[in-house]
Amino acid sequence: MFTGIISDVGEVIEMTPLGERNRLTIASAYPAKSINVGASIANAGVCLTVVGVEPHARGSTIAYDVGAETLAVATLGEWRTRGRVNLERALKVGDELGGHMVSGHADGIAEILARRDFDGMAHFTFRAPKGLSKFIAVKGSVALDGTSLTVNAVDGDAFEVLLIPHTLKVTTWGERKAGDKVNIEVDQMARYASRLMEAGKES
Template sequence: MFSGIVSDVGQVIELKNLGELRRLVVASVYDPASIEVGASIANAGVCLTAVAVEARNAGSRIAFDVGAETLAVTTLGGWREGERVNLERSLRVGDELGGHMVSGHVDGVAEIVSRRDFDGMAHFRFRAPKDCARFIAVKGSVALDGTSLTVNAVEGETFEVLLIPHTLAVTTWGERKVGDRVNIEVDQMARYAARLMEAGQDR
C-alpha cells in the first residue's frame, strides 16, 4: 500500500525487452542498503517489485520486471530512457498517511485536456477512462501518476484538480502539458461504496 505522497523523482536509465517482460531500471536517491529485493515501489503510481538493487553515485539503481498487461494498460509501455518518474516506497506500519490509501493497481490512463498556471499553481483538467469516471467525485481523492490529489470539479468524464507550488516542484507535474497521458487510480472507498450501492439495487 501507498499514500500517494511522492518521495523521489527517479529517472529511467535502461529499458530492455526480455521476452514477454520488459526490464526497467530507474536511478533514484534512495539508499540502496534500505531497499531489499522484493520490495514494492510505486513508479508513476504503478506498484512494481524491485528485482535488483545496486549502489549508483549517491543513490541507487533499481531494476523492475514489467509484464505485458502492465505495459498495455498504463503509461509504462510508452516510457523511454531519460523519462522522469514519480517514486514512492510502500508504507510501513506507523508511517504517516499524508495522502489517501493507494494500492498501486492502476485503473487506466487519463489525458490532460487543459492546464492553466497562476500564482505558482497549476489547474489541470483531465479526461478519465469511461470505466473510471463514475468513481470520481468532487472533494474525493484520486491518484494521478502516483500523486494523491483532491478533485475540485467533475463534468461527465472530465474532472479538475489544482496543484500547489510544492507539488509542482517535487514531482513530475511541473513538466506535464496538454495531451500528456497519466496513470489513474480511483479512490478505493469510492469503488467500495459504488459496489455496495449496486448490491443493494440487485436485491
C-alpha cells in the same frame, strides 16, 4: 499500500524487452542498502516489485520486471530513457498517512486536456478513461501518476485538480502539459461504495 505522497523523482535508465516481459531500470536517490529485493515501490503510481538493486552515484539503480498486463493498462510502455518518474516506497506501520490509501494498481490512463498556470500553481483538466468517471467525485481523492490529489470539479468524464507550488516542484507535474497521458487510480472507498450499491440493486 501507498499514500500518494511522492518521496523521490527517479530517472529511467532503460526499458529492455525480455520475451513476454520488460526489464525496467530506474535511477533513484533512495540508498541502495535501504532497498531489498522483493520490496514494492510505486513508479508513477504503479506498484512494481524490486528484482535487483545496485549502488549508483545518485543513490541506487532499481530494476523491475514489467508484464504485458501492466504495460497495457498504464503508461510504462511509453517511457523512454532519461524520462522522470514519481516514486514512493511502500507504507510501513507507523508511517504518517499524508495523502490517501493508494494500492498502486493503476485503473487506466487519463489524458490531460488543459493546463492553466497562475500564482505559482497549476490548474489541470483531465479526461477519465471510460467507466471510471463514476468513481470520481468533487472533494474526493484520486491518484494521478502516483500523486494523491483532490478533485475540484467534475463534468461528465472530465475532472479538474489544482496543484500547489510545492507539488509542482517535488514531482514530475511541473513538466506536464496538455496532451500528456498519466496513470490513474480511483479512490478505493468510492469503488467499494459503488459495488455495494450495485449489490443492493441486484438483491
